[in-house]
Amino acid sequence: MSDIGDWFRSIPLITRFWFGASVAFPFIGVLGLVDFRNFLLYPELVFNRFHLWRPVTATFYFPTGFVYLVNLYILYQYSTRLETGVFDGRPADYIFMLLFNWICIVITGLLMNMRLLMISLIMSVVYVWAQFNKDMIVSYWFDMRFKAHYLPWVILIFNFIVRGSMVDELTGNLVGHLYYFLMFKYPIDLGGRSFLSTPDILYKYFPNRRGGVTGFGTPPSRPAAQEQAGGGRGGGRHNWGQGYRLGDE
Numbered sequence: 001m002s003d004i005g006d007w008f009r010s011i012p013l014i015t016r017f018w019f020g021a022s023v024a025f026p027f028i029g030v031l032g033l034v035d036f037r038n039f040l041l042y043p044e045l046v047f048n049r050f051h052l053w054r055p056v057t058a059t060f061y062f063p064t065g066f067v068y069l070v071n072l073y074i075l076y077q078y079s080t081r082l083e084t085g086v087f088d089g090r091p092a093d094y095i096f097m098l099l100f101n102w103i104c105i106v107i108t109g110l111l112m113n114m115r116l117l118m119i120s121l122i123m124s125v126v127y128v129w130a131q132f133n134k135d136m137i138v139s140y141w142f143d144m145r146f147k148a149h150y151l152p153w154v155i156l157i158f159n160f161i162v163r164g165s166m167v168d169e170l171t172g173n174l175v176g177h178l179y180y181f182l183m184f185k186y187p188i189d190l191g192g193r194s195f196l197s198t199p200d201i202l203y204k205y206f207p208n209r210r211g212g213v214t215g216f217g218t219p220p221s222r223p224a225a226q227e228q229a230g231g232g233r234g235g236g237r238h239n240w241g242q243g244y245r246l247g248d249e
Helices: 002-010 013-031 043-048 054-060 066-084 089-113 118-132 149-165 167-189 200-205 222-231
Strands: 136-139 146-149
Touching: 002 013, 013 054, 013 066, 013 089, 043 054, 054 089, 054 118, 054 222, 066 089, 066 118, 066 149, 089 118, 089 167, 089 200, 118 149, 118 167, 136 149, 149 167
Parallel strands: none
Antiparallel strands: 136 146
16 A cells, blocks of 8 residues: 555646546446435536536546556556646646646536546547657557657547447547647647737746656747747746657667
8 A cells, every 4th residue: 555655645736636537437437425326427417406516526436447547547557647747846737737728528417418538638638649759669559660750649439339339538629629629739830829828917826947858759949039939938847948858668
């Protein structure tokens, strides 16, 4: 138990909270402390009876089993890599990414009657990580090796074979693409307007820390004009400079 505790405390803070909640809620359901149906997302209950907790619990709850364990492992691996890589020392930026993705997934879930949102949020993080590490060689089941750019779609196909559905995975991939496109692709690569920026209030409560990108990803460089504009609002925004990409896994 001491080893497990040391390992859990070694997980980066934001990923640790997400991982811990994703373990706690399923076990609360398994132990019968709360009827698991109270964790699911039902649009009619959210809007008519104001069950406002359901979008949150539906993000952390998932029936225990093989698929749950696989996705819990994926959460730990790729959220840790993003938090300690591209977003190293910038907790506000990482929290904003998770909040943006989560809000988009909740809206999609309400419109499409999705009961669980855990896989979608995890896949959105995997997609963003894959965009920062497109050329890195990764391995998946049965030692399949391919570029990280294809990882979200390989996971989608694998989960479709196992579960017979890919709605959650596809939703996560599309939301991850939306975040990456609006935050980096459109304003940087295409020279368009910047639609997304981390709110100053997040920098107030989660200030940047000293240190740079430690690995796993190369964030695109913002144009000089955008960097100066961002740095002038509160002084907390990060200059998305050149990072370093680790070698093959």
